Amino acid sequence: MQIDRRSALLGTAAVAAAGLPSLSPAHAQSADNGITGVYRYKFGDGEIVQVFDGSRTFPMPDNFVANVAKDQAAAAYEALYMPKGQVTITFSPLVVKSGGKTIAIDTGNGLGAFAATKGAVGNMRANMAAAGIDPKSVDIVLISHFHGDHIGGLKNADGTPAFPNAEIKVPAAEWAFWTDEANQSKANAANKGNFANVKKTFDGLTPTQFEAGKEVAPGIVSVATPGHTPGHVSFILGAGSKQLAVQGDVTNHPGVFMRNPGWHLMFDNEAAVAEATRRKLYDMALADKMPVIGYHFPFPSAGYVEKDGTGYRLVQVHALT
Incomplete structure (x- = not known):
C-alpha cells in the first residue's frame, strides 16, 4: 500500500483503520444456485454480499450528459448494446459481515418503489431474504x-423502519446540506426536488452523523468523494495491502463515464468537482491495483480499473485478488 498517496485522499484515519480481514480470492464464490441478485465474496473471516436492487430503463433525457451533445451521449450507450435512445441504470447495495457486525451499505430504492415500478427496482429486501x-x-x-x-x-x-435494530450512519456534510432548505439555491435542476424526499425519508429516524476520513464500522473507513452531492462519501474496506473501494456514485455506468471521465452526469450537483473526484479515485485504484465495487456497475459489480486513452475502463471480475 502506498500510504502517502492514499493518505492524501483518505486522510490519516484510513491508514489507522484495522479490524477488517483482507480479501481472500481463494474463497471467492459465484452467484448462489437458483438465486438471481445475490453474489458473495469471502472476506477474510467475513463476507461481502452484493444484493441486486434492480434496474431501470428509460428514454435518455436531453441533458443526461450535461456537457455533451445528446447524440454523442446516446451513441455511447448504443455502443454498449442498449436500446437506441435508451439508458439502463442498475442498483447494487451491499451487505458486509465483518468484526461480528452485519453492515448494509446503502439501501436501494425501497419497497415503495418496488410497488410503483412493478418490481423493476426495490428488490434489495427480497434478495436479502434469498441470501x-x-x-x-x-x-x-x-x-x-x-x-x-x-x-x-x-x-x-408503510413508513416503518426497514432496519429496526440498526444504527443508521450518514455523512455529516450530506446531512447539513439536504436538511437545510436554504441550500436549494445551491442545487442544480436535477437535485432541487430531493430536499422534500430527504425530509420524508428521515422523518422519525435518528441517524448518527460521521465525518469523512473516519472509521465508521469495523475496518470500514469513509472517504470524502464530493461532487455528485456535496457530502457524498465512498468507503474503503480492508486493511494493509488488500483493500477494496466501494465507490457509491463517483461514476454511473462505467462503460460511459469511466471511459469519459470528463462527461458530466445530470445528477452530479457540482460537475467539475465530481470529475476531479472521479479522476483522483481511479488514479489511486489504478496505481494500487485496488478493486472497486460500484453501485451502478453492471451486476455483479466488482472490477479493476485500467487506463484507457485519456480515461479509464473497468475490467469486471468474479474474484478479488
Missing part, C-alpha cells in the same frame, strides 16, 4: 449520500 439475511440482524446501515435510490430502502412501504 438468508434478516433486516433485523443488520447492526449498522452506512449511507453514501441522500439520493432516493440509496436511502429509499431505509423505510418499509
Whole structure:
C-alpha cells in the first residue's frame, strides 16, 4: 500500500483503520444456485454480499450528459448494446459481515418503489431474504449520500423502519446540506426536488452523523468523494495491502463515464468537482491495483480499473485478488 498517496485522499484515519480481514480470492464464490441478485465474496473471516436492487430503463433525457451533445451521449450507450435512445441504470447495495457486525451499505430504492415500478427496482429486501439475511440482524446501515435510490430502502412501504435494530450512519456534510432548505439555491435542476424526499425519508429516524476520513464500522473507513452531492462519501474496506473501494456514485455506468471521465452526469450537483473526484479515485485504484465495487456497475459489480486513452475502463471480475 502506498500510504502517502492514499493518505492524501483518505486522510490519516484510513491508514489507522484495522479490524477488517483482507480479501481472500481463494474463497471467492459465484452467484448462489437458483438465486438471481445475490453474489458473495469471502472476506477474510467475513463476507461481502452484493444484493441486486434492480434496474431501470428509460428514454435518455436531453441533458443526461450535461456537457455533451445528446447524440454523442446516446451513441455511447448504443455502443454498449442498449436500446437506441435508451439508458439502463442498475442498483447494487451491499451487505458486509465483518468484526461480528452485519453492515448494509446503502439501501436501494425501497419497497415503495418496488410497488410503483412493478418490481423493476426495490428488490434489495427480497434478495436479502434469498441470501438468508434478516433486516433485523443488520447492526449498522452506512449511507453514501441522500439520493432516493440509496436511502429509499431505509423505510418499509408503510413508513416503518426497514432496519429496526440498526444504527443508521450518514455523512455529516450530506446531512447539513439536504436538511437545510436554504441550500436549494445551491442545487442544480436535477437535485432541487430531493430536499422534500430527504425530509420524508428521515422523518422519525435518528441517524448518527460521521465525518469523512473516519472509521465508521469495523475496518470500514469513509472517504470524502464530493461532487455528485456535496457530502457524498465512498468507503474503503480492508486493511494493509488488500483493500477494496466501494465507490457509491463517483461514476454511473462505467462503460460511459469511466471511459469519459470528463462527461458530466445530470445528477452530479457540482460537475467539475465530481470529475476531479472521479479522476483522483481511479488514479489511486489504478496505481494500487485496488478493486472497486460500484453501485451502478453492471451486476455483479466488482472490477479493476485500467487506463484507457485519456480515461479509464473497468475490467469486471468474479474474484478479488
